[in-house]
Amino acid sequence: MTDYTTRRTMMVDTQVRPSDVTRFPIIDAMLSIPREDFVPDTLREAAYVGENLDIGNGRIMLEPRTLAKMLELADVQPGHVALDIGCGLGYSTAILASLCDFVVAIEDDAARAEEAQSLLSGHGIDNAAVMTGRLAAGSAKSGPFDLIMVQGAVEHLPEDLLAQLREGGRIVCLFAEAALGVVRVGHKMDGTVNWRFGFNAGAPVLDGFRRAAAFAL
Template identity: 55%
Template sequence: MIDFSTRRTTMVDTQIRPADVTKFPIIEAMLHVRREMFVPDDLRETAYADAVLNLGKGRSMLEPRTFGKMLDAVDIQGNELVLDLGCGLGYSAAVIGKFSEAVVAIEENEYMAAEAESILAAEGCLNVAVLQGKLAEGAAKHAPFDVIMIEGAVEKIPAALVSQLADGGRMVAVFSQKGQGVVRVGYKTEGHMSWRFTCNAYAPVLTGFHKTHAFTL
């Protein structure tokens, strides 16, 4: 039988802490949320690998280091409402829910959204609501959000998401640039976003977040 508890501790000690993720709530959440429950059965053995996991149906789970760095950079507070875009089977939302007021998790794939809702309920994540819908459209009915987490890479940020971020709020994503990627945190001030580099990272570009490339002769 696999000792997932030991693997979880090893993940934090060898992937998260060495990446200078030091905020106690993040460490505590990643030590306690059972990552193996949020992947398909055939991926459970590799749930704690230092790699992007392909969940199928066009969705991936960020590698633990990248996810931890994003959380550390965006600095979610206990009284904040978070929009989690591309939640897959719900792992990211489960972790974020441990140290935020509430999480609205969006998953575009109908099957995955239903699975995420079921797993989160079974794992006792009572402050997470899962909605099925297009990631790039966000969840306007529940806005404004203090923090928006994008669980994948983007080439552009849709204006709809910026409008759903509260003034003074933060947004974090992996920006894809010619096959390379960087994590950036955006800060909204008086309706405008300013972005800061956090670290290098890789993630597949999410549906709805590709740039439209004009045809030229």
């Protein structure tokens, strides 16, 4: 029988801690939440590898290092309400739910959203709700949010989504730029989101977040 507890510890010790992730609540969540339960059954043995996992239909589960560093940049706090875009089967949502007051997660695949909600409920996580809808639309009716995280790359962000961020809130995104993606954290002040560099990482661009192609005559 696979010892997933040992694999979780190795993931944190060899991928997360060496990546300058120092906040104990993040480390504790990644040590305690069973990542292998939030991947397709065929990927359970690969759940703790240090790379993005292909979960089907052009979607991935971010590698542990990338997710952990994004959470560090997010500075998520107890009392926060977070929006998790492209949650897959709910692992990122489970981690966020352990760090803040409530998480609204968005999935564009109804079956995947239903499975994610079932997995979260099965693990006793009752402060998260998975909704089906267009990823780029977010969930205006549930906002505004203290934090928005996007579980994949973006080329651009719709203004309607940025409007769902509370004044003083943060948004963490992986921008697809040339060959190497860039994770940035945006801080909303006086109605404007100001961005700063976080670190480099890679992931496929999510549906709805591609920049419109320019037409040339």
